[in-house]
Amino acid sequence: MELSLKIGERTQTVEVPDASLLGVLEPNDVPVGLTGQAEVRRALAEPIGTPRLRQIVQPGEKVAIVTSDITRPMPTWVVLPPVLEELYDAGVRPEDITLVFALGSHRTHTPEEQRHLAGERAWREIRCVDLDISDCVHVGTTSRGTPVDIDRRVAQADRRICLGNIEYHYFAGYSGGAKAIMPGVSTRDAIQANHCRMVEPTACAGKLTGNPVREDIEEAAAMVGVDFIVNVVLDAHKEIIRAVAGDVTKAHRAGCAFLDTLYRKELPQRADIVLVSQGGAPKDLNLYQTQKALDNAKHAVKPGGVVVLIGSCREGLGEKVFEEWLTQAPTPRSLIDRIQKEFRLGGHKAAAIALVLEQADIYLVSDLNDDLVRSLFMTPFHTVQEAYDAAAKRCGSGATVLVMPYGGSTLPWTGDLET
The missing domain is CATH 3.40.50.11440 (LarA, N-terminal domain)
Known part of the structure; x- marks a missing residue:
């Protein structure tokens, strides 16, 4: 199946085998009265x-x-x-x-x-x-x-x-x-x-x-x-x-x-690979904003899986403290330890990315410099297809896929946490 995902002002397509695709998560249609x-x-x-x-x-x-x-x-x-x-x-x-x-x-x-x-x-x-x-x-x-x-x-x-x-x-x-x-x-x-x-x-x-x-x-x-x-x-x-x-x-x-x-999107199971877009511009201007889609995607990916995060980030990382924490951290775990001792706005989103990295690899499809992306503990790509192909190879034959075209607005739910 060919799927379209927004990144910045443009759209990229990716081919995912029908047998691998568990679903495409979009907001539900609900009746609306007064507004x-x-x-x-x-x-x-x-x-x-x-x-x-x-x-x-x-x-x-x-x-x-x-x-x-x-x-x-x-x-x-x-x-x-x-x-x-x-x-x-x-x-x-x-x-x-x-x-x-x-x-x-x-x-x-x-x-x-x-x-x-x-x-x-x-x-x-x-x-x-x-x-x-x-x-x-x-x-x-x-x-x-x-x-x-x-x-x-x-x-x-x-x-x-x-x-x-x-x-x-x-x-x-x-x-x-x-x-x-x-x-x-x-x-x-x-x-x-x-x-x-x-x-x-x-x-x-x-x-x-x-x-x-x-x-x-x-x-x-x-x-x-x-x-x-x-x-x-x-x-x-x-x-x-x-x-x-x-x-x-x-x-x-x-x-x-x-x-x-x-x-909220009810899921019968998590997937090996999650393709998640923040929905394009202006929501993906920087990594600070794009992180929201990543954090929702973590609820859809299996432990040890891959999140393919799609966001232009053409304005860079987007926040000074966030950038300092991410680029200066020796390991993702150090960010988690740091936030427990020193909460700082900006640093908290760096720690949130680290928490996802404890569970899954992150392949970032963006306009950022490749070396910068690697320094943030992510794997850089410039097309969704390349990132998906790499993730499929990494996860092996039969790897399942979920797609989140509007990742910042949709929350995958598997029932493992009750409200």
């Missing part, structure tokens, strides 16, 4: 596990709304107006509402970026600020030893509302929910303590129960207190196709369940 702001309004009118937001807040209360920063696809400018209307209907004054952008470990925004994220109405009516890690309140310590140090404006508010989008997260299970609090408006020490658990086997995409990172996040948020969430699920065009609102855990779980119907 965009209309779907957000529906969710606000039908909260899960709580009364309506207008019945929770009281006039005179200080309200902190926590939302995602510019590195996330969350369309705050779409979600926020209906939320503000709920608050205003309850008698909350605009001057008592603060929108806090959850930076986590990321850089601060420019005023123009804040305005874009908030939307014109919120920018005019309420206070919009970034996380201030220099002014945090110590709320306590989780049972796993993570300090719960939270931005003062969030910690000392009378009410806390968290906004976010839900997608698979490669070690917290899913984004959204309590993640707005931890790591969103937490200190770097807190993030280090929480995220260093990413190397544990049960810290993986699509897993909630028993995931040490997610459980620690939700324990921290419970200590702070979250009164209400509004989370959304986006389609491939970044349009809202489902919204959930209400309890920080119950509503989040409902959103995760919907995400699974869209992007």
Whole structure:
């Protein structure tokens, strides 16, 4: 069978014997009702596990709304107006509402970026600020030893509302929910303590129960207190196709369940070879972005198999710390050991690649220099066909194949981990 896979702005084809092909994993077709702001309004009118937001807040209360920063696809400018209307209907004054952008470990925004994220109405009516890690309140310590140090404006508010989008997260299970609090408006020490658990086997995409990172996040948020969430699920065009609102855990779980119907792909077995593309430009501009497809592919490959990772990476590795860690590491294992002692944004993705290398070989089809690719513990190729042929030779006759044309958005699922 001839298959087409995107790399950068172009498409490459590969011939895979029909008898070897276990399947091509693409997003599922799901029925969609309301979309965009209309779907957000529906969710606000039908909260899960709580009364309506207008019945929770009281006039005179200080309200902190926590939302995602510019590195996330969350369309705050779409979600926020209906939320503000709920608050205003309850008698909350605009001057008592603060929108806090959850930076986590990321850089601060420019005023123009804040305005874009908030939307014109919120920018005019309420206070919009970034996380201030220099002014945090110590709320306590989780049972796993993570300090719960939270931005003062969030910690000392009378009410806390968290906004976010839900997608698979490669070690917290899913984004959204309590993640707005931890790591969103937490200190770097807190993030280090929480995220260093990413190397544990049960810290993986699509897993909630028993995931040490997610459980620690939700324990921290419970200590702070979250009164209400509004989370959304986006389609491939970044349009809202489902919204959930209400309890920080119950509503989040409902959103995760919907995400699974869209992007989780049930597999009867893993394959010897996985061909995975990030889906072409702009998603594969660099290795830092392309890594997301790799991390999903690891759930589809047999131990000792080969992942053929397809991404142009024409802009290089994509992040300074990520590049330093990968190019300076003597072995993949050293990256895993390092992240347990020293969590750093960028370094965590280098360690994630190392975790895949513990399980399988990585053949990288890209526009990167061959010697650079080899220095990253991967085998370089420039066509998918060449990489597949090499993988088939390496794995032997009868090697099975799975293909993931949109690897960053689809999560293979074999049932060996329960949520």
